[in-house]
Amino acid sequence: MKKFFSILLTIFIPLSFTNVSKAAGHMEAEVIHWWTSGGEQAAISQFAEAWQEMGNTWIDTAITGGENARGTTVNRIIGGNPPTAAQFNISKQFVDLVEQGLLQSLEEVASAEGWRDFIYPPELIETCEFEGEFYCVPVNIHSWQWMWINNDVYKQVGLPVPQTFEEFLAGAPTIQAAGIIPLALGGQGWQESGMFDVVASSIMGFPLMQSIYRDKDVDAFRDGRFESVLNTFRELNTFTDEGSPGRLWNDTTAMVIEGKAAMQVMGDWARGEFAVAGMEAMKDYSCVIPGKEKYVALGGDVFVFPKNDDPKVKDVQLAMASMMVNPTVQANFNNAKGSLPMRLDVDTSAADACMQMGLDLIQNPDAIMRESDDWNTPAFTNAWDDIISEFRNDPNYTVAQVMDDLEGVLTSGL
């Protein structure tokens, strides 16, 4: 059976290429995305350039902030003026759009090009597949599980680069005494909850996270390890600066780059900022996956293609979807972005030490970690994150109270 399919594929792949090239000619595509920082701009222009090289026009609609960009996309779809392509995260964010039949199925090009064979890891296929059809294109894998460390700072105070949160906390007072901010954190909800999840996975491990976030197991939640996560998180927050509330993530990364701060917990998109600043991985800065067990989380971005009344748009959308998974485009895009490609057969010789670390890890299925929003609705994750954010900002909010409130969310059935 499998052989039969691969024969079919070998017949259809060349066919599909001729199809696409026939449909080509001049195509215009408007893409909504939220890639506005220096490193991100460099990445999205890889897509734009590849698209323009095919003789097409790329209309860039960049909107700061993922939430704002997604809001715009949804409003435009409902308002009857959908963009050609729009960015979402690898998550349940766009499930409603699929269920209401508002997205273009990409099955035609997906089965023709054999996406199911090369998309790796297979969890990405689960994200995009609904009732056997592809509705999104995963373009990259982003993992939150990183500490970004300015090596000069640690050299200056004579400490080794920390490998765990415990080591970091042990050295933090020394760094503070040297007049440097130990922990750079932007006080926005998503940054706080993102860092919290990194602390959580590095201290309690993925299996326990899975029983809490996926299985809603109250006993696992109450077994004491979650409390120690909360305590560590609270201790970490005593080492931030008072300019933290509301600061953007890339401004925060800049503090580490400039040596004003020692460390930031941020996803691997921060690597792009270091690259733009001309810093070299492991030499000028270190990227560390904290904890004994090392994980790489399956975050990242997808593009969806909203249905359009104009039948010609479908060809444009399929052509663009095909362009995004192209191995060369994938290599260029992910090298600029600092993320991992969504297939293993791309040329990663340009990868730096940090990206190589991620590439090595992701080939081990046991090191692949899922995140809360892979299993839970935005209502659940938002209620959860609000509590975490409040815990970070209100020193009178006790660990015991937080545990009760989080259990309330866990058992709410949201």
Add this chain to the structure above:
Amino acid sequence: MPLFRNIASMIALLPMIVISLTVFVGCIIYSFVYSLTNSKLIPVFNYIGFDQYERLFKQRKWDVAVENIFIYGFVFTIGCLIIGFLLAVLIDQKIRGESLFRTIFLYPYAMSFVVTGLVWKWVLNPTFGLENSMHMWGFAWFELDWLVNRDLAIYAVCIAAVWQGAGFVMVLMLAGLRGIDEDIWKSLSIEGVAKWKSYIFVILPMLRPMVVTAVVLIAAGVVKVYDLILTLTSGGPGYATTTPALYVMENFFKRADLGQAFAASIIMFISVVCILAPWAFYEFYLRNKYAAN
């Protein structure tokens, strides 16, 4: 038949009546209906009863939002009235360069709340703003961390709002003060009443219509405060400065939680009605009744 008394003007008003009914009443009904569903990213009619309201009232964040709107409403209204009145009285002292000062004081009102929010965000930011400047000038003891202090952040918002609104109240009050008859001032000085006493006990009561106008205009701005907070604090630190409007917008556009946003907006609507209804009853019913008698 009083209904057909002014048939021409009724016809002229018809488009307005139709628009108000469909847009306002229609949207309120629509919001209420969908607040009974579990709509997420897009409105879907999936009836779940009053669960959204139950969830809303369990949210710590909503409590904070409601508390904030009361603090903001109180401080902003009182602050604008006091400072506005004081400025008006000072300008009324027949000072030199009056029009210059009037322009300066009114100028903030010409700006949008977005600009006000951004300006004060920079001023109050402890790492680049006033605090930092004072430190660099050698005043190491100077501390101004309102914007990042969760207990004081809402007052920082109030300061920015009063800065913007006070000039407007000043202009209203000044117009009122200019309308006071010279003879009143003359008789007050003959009686030997102290100037501050005459302002507070004689002139202020005479300015009642101005005060009422100012309060109504300011209060209308309180309920819908959104842009100022969004630019100044984005509801932070944590969610310490969130307001009902911010909560609604956040659930609508950012969190893909439409049902919750509809429920919150209906509660906002009901609270406004609760405050306005007694006043409207007085204004449109009782007063007409007495006037008719």
